[in-house]
Amino acid sequence: MKNTKRVRVEGRSKVTGKRIYVDDLRPEDTGFDFDIAVPVTSRCAVGKISAIDTSAATHVPGVKFIMTYQNAPKLKKVGPLISMVEVGGLLPLQDNRIHYFGQCVAVVVADNLLAAQEAARLVKVSYTDTQTPIVTLAQAQSRLRKVKRAGIALGKLTKGDAKREYEAAAVQLDETYHCAPHHHNAIEIGTAIANWDDDGGVTVYAATQWHHLESLGIAQAFGLGFNQQLFDFAIRMLVGRAKEGKVRLNNMMSGGAFGRNLNMIHVLLAAMAAKQHGKAVKIVLSRAQTYTMYAYRGEVNQRLRVGVDAQQHLSAIVQEPQVAIGAAGDFVEPVGEAPMQLYAHKSHFLQHRVARLDLKGTGWMRGPGISSAIFAVESAMDELAHKQGLDPLEFRRINHADVNPENGKPWASKSLLACYDQGATMIGWQTRPQGGSYDAQGQLIGYGMATSFDLGRQFPASARVTLNPDGTATVAVAAAEIGQGIMSALTTIAAESLGLPHKRITLQTQHTKLPYAAGSIGSTGTFSNGSAIYEAALAIKARLFKWLVKQKDVTFYKHDPSTLHIDNGEVVGGDGQRVPLETILAYYPKPLSHHAKTGRTFGMGSKFAKASFGAIFTGVAVDPLTMVMKVKRMVGAFACGRIIEPLPACNQILGGMVWGMGQALFEETRLDPNEGSWVNDSLAEALVSTNADTPEMDMVFVEEDDTVAHPLGMKGLAEVGLVGPAPAIANAFYDATGKRLRKLPLLLEDRLTTPSDRKDSLASAVAAEFARLPVPTPVEVV
Ligand code: MOS
Numbered sequence: 001m002k003n004t005k006r007v008r009v010e011g012r013s014k015v016t017g018k019r020i021y022v023d024d025l026r027p028e029d030t031g032f033d034f035d036i037a038v039p040v041t042s043r044c045a046v047g048k049i050s051a052i053d054t055s056a057a058t059h060v061p062g063v064k065f066i067m068t069y070q071n072a073p074k075l076k077k078v079g080p081l082i083s084m085v086e087v088g089g090l091l092p093l094q095d096n097r098i099h100y101f102g103q104c105v106a107v108v109v110a111d112n113l114l115a116a117q118e119a120a121r122l123v124k125v126s127y128t129d130t131q132t133p134i135v136t137l138a139q140a141q142s143r144l145r146k147v148k149r150a151g152i153a154l155g156k157l158t159k160g161d162a163k164r165e166y167e168a169a170a171v172q173l174d175e176t177y178h179c180a181p182h183h184h185n186a187i188e189i190g191t192a193i194a195n196w197d198d199d200g201g202v203t204v205y206a207a208t209q210w211h212h213l214e215s216l217g218i219a220q221a222f223g224l225g226f227n228q229q230l231f232d233f234a235i236r237m238l239v240g241r242a243k244e245g246k247v248r249l250n251n252m253m254s255g256g257a258f259g260r261n262l263n264m265i266h267v268l269l270a271a272m273a274a275k276q277h278g279k280a281v282k283i284v285l286s287r288a289q290t291y292t293m294y295a296y297r298g299e300v301n302q303r304l305r306v307g308v309d310a311q312q313h314l315s316a317i318v319q320e321p322q323v324a325i326g327a328a329g330d331f332v333e334p335v336g337e338a339p340m341q342l343y344a345h346k347s348h349f350l351q352h353r354v355a356r357l358d359l360k361g362t363g364w365m366r367g368p369g370i371s372s373a374i375f376a377v378e379s380a381m382d383e384l385a386h387k388q389g390l391d392p393l394e395f396r397r398i399n400h401a402d403v404n405p406e407n408g409k410p411w412a413s414k415s416l417l418a419c420y421d422q423g424a425t426m427i428g429w430q431t432r433p434q435g436g437s438y439d440a441q442g443q444l445i446g447y448g449m450a451t452s453f454d455l456g457r458q459f460p461a462s463a464r465v466t467l468n469p470d471g472t473a474t475v476a477v478a479a480a481e482i483g484q485g486i487m488s489a490l491t492t493i494a495a496e497s498l499g500l501p502h503k504r505i506t507l508q509t510q511h512t513k514l515p516y517a518a519g520s521i522g523s524t525g526t527f528s529n530g531s532a533i534y535e536a537a538l539a540i541k542a543r544l545f546k547w548l549v550k551q552k553d554v555t556f557y558k559h560d561p562s563t564l565h566i567d568n569g570e571v572v573g574g575d576g577q578r579v580p581l582e583t584i585l586a587y588y589p590k591p592l593s594h595h596a597k598t599g600r601t602f603g604m605g606s607k608f609a610k611a612s613f614g615a616i617f618t619g620v621a622v623d624p625l626t627m628v629m630k631v632k633r634m635v636g637a638f639a640c641g642r643i644i645e646p647l648p649a650c651n652q653i654l655g656g657m658v659w660g661m662g663q664a665l666f667e668e669t670r671l672d673p674n675e676g677s678w679v680n681d682s683l684a685e686a687l688v689s690t691n692a693d694t695p696e697m698d699m700v701f702v703e704e705d706d707t708v709a710h711p712l713g714m715k716g717l718a719e720v721g722l723v724g725p726a727p728a729i730a731n732a733f734y735d736a737t738g739k740r741l742r743k744l745p746l747l748l749e750d751r752l753t754t755p756s757d758r759k760d761s762l763a764s765a766v767a768a769e770f771a772r773l774p775v776p777t778p779v780e781v782v
Helices: 011-015 113-122 162-168 211-221 226-239 265-277 370-387 392-398 416-427 486-498 525-548 581-585 646-665 725-737 748-753 762-772
Strands: 035-041 046-053 063-067 104-110 124-131 156-159 171-179 191-196 202-206 247-251 281-284 300-308 314-325 347-351 353-356 444-455 461-467 473-476 505-508 565-567 570-572 578-580 592-598 611-622 629-639 696-701
Touching: 035 113, 035 265, 046 104, 063 113, 063 265, 104 113, 104 265, 162 300, 162 314, 162 347, 171 370, 191 265, 202 211, 202 265, 211 226, 211 247, 211 265, 265 281, 300 370, 314 370, 370 392, 370 444, 370 646, 370 725, 392 416, 392 444, 416 444, 416 611, 416 629, 416 696, 444 725, 461 486, 461 525, 473 486, 486 505, 486 525, 525 570, 525 592, 570 581, 578 581, 611 646, 611 725, 629 646, 629 725, 646 696, 646 725, 748 762
Parallel strands: 035 281, 202 247, 314 347, 314 353, 473 505, 629 696
Antiparallel strands: 035 104, 046 124, 063 104, 156 347, 171 300, 191 202, 191 281, 300 314, 444 611, 461 473, 461 592, 565 570, 570 578, 611 629
């Protein structure tokens, strides 16, 4: 790649505070005045609303309108594309039934935020027919049922007779791994503005990961040409062209999304409130409301049986996940995608079972399914290595999958072995101290590692690239910048594909009026949209060169068009002659524009399997008495194909590793089992990794050529950083203490009370002491 000077496209505006987020918008920015809306949420989990008393609320000065199920617009069914998430199954304010604690029961609109919040507190909702909610998998065993699909993956997979192979295995492991529910906890709380236009359409300002999908849900709910919208959406997906629907979505910068900013309830509520109120509104959530207005990652339990033959090869993987889903929506954590593609193995069996809990619907969250699955598999690999007296890294090398074990396809590229080598070197794996040694501070030392993995996919996308007569280019692609740096990466792909300096590229993104683009989901956005830009650039250059070689008075007359290229804004001939592009374009008879559509097959049908891989290595120090653990060092080596923009790519991965550490040590949204409410619904109490927790970290991208699958040579790059740190830390904790923890997060109480495999250790003696303590009797609260 040419070393042109690159900038983070939206970087300056962010660091100088100039970038406008939804909540910053003022009437002078939107061009219309708006009131402020605040939701009221239920204080009951299961039941019916018997009465809503708004008399006190309406007397608050400034209050203009209160929307409840009694006066909210009746919405139409939303689906099938959106049926996975809650708004596909439970539209807000449609009747008096309550399905979970924190469900929206009213929206208060006032001319200022304080009045709306004050009035929201005064709305009195009474409930009847209340029931004790079922909110954990342990309580919901009778609700479990098998499913055919999990997310966009299959719910059931089989290869060979895995149960028989397991019984015959030389070494067996049969354990259950548990992952606690947790929320995205983005810094941005959640705001949206909706204004009904004169033509019956609606203009929306929101921060979404996929504005075309977001607008489709709203269009369906309000019947703004349901079939037309669905048809348009399909057309946009497949051919990238359709007129803009009646939902005009201005996508703003997001202050963190991580999977939650899709089909958001509060965006729909804003449109509903604006419609009934007869004036534009801006809806503003409270921090606590983000725990029940956005989706989250539900609880997952996985029984895993793994068999290994006498040659130390995996012979059977039997995975039986139980996945919690919410009261509405059919999003199921696809826990089975990763285990069946990670290592070579003879047979497998997977069946997802789900239980519908009396909670808000679950949804996409960073590393959906894969991060929970990898915790189980990579913990199990560590356990199995110990059972066989093998180095955990060696055991993984022995079981390296040279082809995709699920479908037998060759990998387009796979540099996992290089990741193992480089990661091991970075942390000093071969010369690490014996697990359970003491450091100079008297802390137990442990090292652990895990493989990380993320599937690569390509989504349908389109982009329109126009070469302007002055030698600049305009790239219209409705990609969603959610902080990952996609604007910068797409600018680079455009500059490189066209042979122009970066500063000559103008990128248009963030609006539904632009040509259909893939959303920023599942680590697919940059590759999917980049490939559309790349194809458009190829078409434009081909057209230009074909015309150029026919121009009698021009340098390249009668050249072979295939010998021409553009470099740094100049057309270059096979003989090295250079002519500025703008000189040529001044004579080109028509606007030079091309709208390319790519990814119609979702990358399926390729003869190659595609995935990104990585290896995480970590070193921890554990206090032998208190079991307080400090992650001292974490490194990762990743193979993600070609890295378009190293800085944001590195940010993604390091940020993911920090989150992975949080998943290991802290992240759990806790439930009050009687009330069915999330109890730590604030940033003060929902613990996440902070700078003080973050150790010295380092990461490298392993050089990798993936151009056999696509000329851009790109793979998914984002979520792979989050996948791996949690099991690596759990494995390091085992190395330090001899205690195997199979439950995320690795809670201090579990660290203390779990018996150690090292019977002679201090950790073992402490656990024995704890085992002798009387179980405290719960205190009755009167
Ligand atoms: Mo990702 S869970 O699609 O942000």
